[in-house]
Amino acid sequence: MITLITNIKELLQVRETSVSKVSGAEMAVLPTIKNAFLLIENNLIADFGLMENLPEVKADEIIDATGRIVLPTWCDSHTHIVYAGNREQEFVDRINGFTYEEIANRGGGILNSAKKLNETSEEEIYDQSKLRLEEVMRLGTGAVEIKSGYGLTVEGELKMLRVIKKLAADYPVSVKATFLGAHAFPLHYKENKTGYIDEIITKMLPEIAKQKLADYVDVFCETGYFSVEETEKIMQAGIEYGLTPKIHVNQFNSIGGIQAGIKFKALSVDHLEIMNPEDIEALKNTETMPVALPSCSYFLSIPYTPAREMIQAGLPLALATDFNPGSTPSGNMNFVVATACIKMKMTPEEAINAATINGAYAMGISDTHGSITKGKKANLILTKPISSYYQIPYAFGSNLIESVFIEGQIIK
Numbered sequence: 001m002i003t004l005i006t007n008i009k010e011l012l013q014v015r016e017t018s019v020s021k022v023s024g025a026e027m028a029v030l031p032t033i034k035n036a037f038l039l040i041e042n043n044l045i046a047d048f049g050l051m052e053n054l055p056e057v058k059a060d061e062i063i064d065a066t067g068r069i070v071l072p073t074w075c076d077s078h079t080h081i082v083y084a085g086n087r088e089q090e091f092v093d094r095i096n097g098f099t100y101e102e103i104a105n106r107g108g109g110i111l112n113s114a115k116k117l118n119e120t121s122e123e124e125i126y127d128q129s130k131l132r133l134e135e136v137m138r139l140g141t142g143a144v145e146i147k148s149g150y151g152l153t154v155e156g157e158l159k160m161l162r163v164i165k166k167l168a169a170d171y172p173v174s175v176k177a178t179f180l181g182a183h184a185f186p187l188h189y190k191e192n193k194t195g196y197i198d199e200i201i202t203k204m205l206p207e208i209a210k211q212k213l214a215d216y217v218d219v220f221c222e223t224g225y226f227s228v229e230e231t232e233k234i235m236q237a238g239i240e241y242g243l244t245p246k247i248h249v250n251q252f253n254s255i256g257g258i259q260a261g262i263k264f265k266a267l268s269v270d271h272l273e274i275m276n277p278e279d280i281e282a283l284k285n286t287e288t289m290p291v292a293l294p295s296c297s298y299f300l301s302i303p304y305t306p307a308r309e310m311i312q313a314g315l316p317l318a319l320a321t322d323f324n325p326g327s328t329p330s331g332n333m334n335f336v337v338a339t340a341c342i343k344m345k346m347t348p349e350e351a352i353n354a355a356t357i358n359g360a361y362a363m364g365i366s367d368t369h370g371s372i373t374k375g376k377k378a379n380l381i382l383t384k385p386i387s388s389y390y391q392i393p394y395a396f397g398s399n400l401i402e403s404v405f406i407e408g409q410i411i412k
């Protein structure tokens, strides 16, 4: 199957030679071609260039993209798409004045989701989660990382990871699976934290490794959740079972989690709402990608990741949704890109780089995703007719997507 897209008003994120990520001042540069064509062959980007250089091709399908923009699909490197039920009651409780921490302390929060997950059948969890996955694909996400972490029991965590594996098999979107058993301490281990960490290390990790159910290991490193020392212990164990760390850090407090992540060569450190100068300094010249989750800041009314300071310090930055039932019940990467521009003062170029190539890096898939490069997956967003790509963050409440291609196929 050969598909040719012609008369593209502007083709974004064009990288003749693939880069794995962009950092600091490079983030302000978004290479584009105006009046372009793009050729898709066997699910891959086969060729692209100026319309005037369009070679003679025998295409099975030709799409005229006059007035429309084409860019790579979003790479959402941090989600909790697999869950049961919802937490809309807590949403209303927060409107009525309770804080996220107060709700968590009285059995809400992650433990509320864990209770629902353990009471729900694997088939039902799959059915609920696939609707969310289908929705984010239609919103332009072509690669997604999904975490466990609402099981908090051996069986619950394995059940979630099996659902993630089935979604990966059933849908064309690229899926990376992360084991997040260390998301919270289950109630019956509240007075025996070491006991739960032992269960993670001696029961969950060996079984997950044996069944090849995860790519990454994650820990919620935060006051009241997992200490830096406990986080290090779990990362170390995960590494021994072949999993690369990606951790939740600095959401509410800076307690040294970033430094721990770097020490264990974490692929990414995520959240980063609270950053002190030492945290920024520690990330310089490392292979660890900082990931901001602005729709979580929006929904919880907490600070935004200080993108400007980080980019000025020369760091890369990726953007992801954190799609989850408690703090971010939205998987809309278009909203994430808009919010990064509006609230974090990222330029449209920086935000698009952060949501494509840097997001791909944070999932270890930069060689196949995140840019318009020959040989990469034909994962593309074709916009409606728009005046320029500035519209993507500017018209933050509008859906500007006409169609989404994943592996060369249009998502219905």
Ligand SMILES: [Zn+2]
Pocket (backbone or CB within 6 Å): 078, 079, 080, 248, 322, 324
């Ligand atoms: Zn998260």
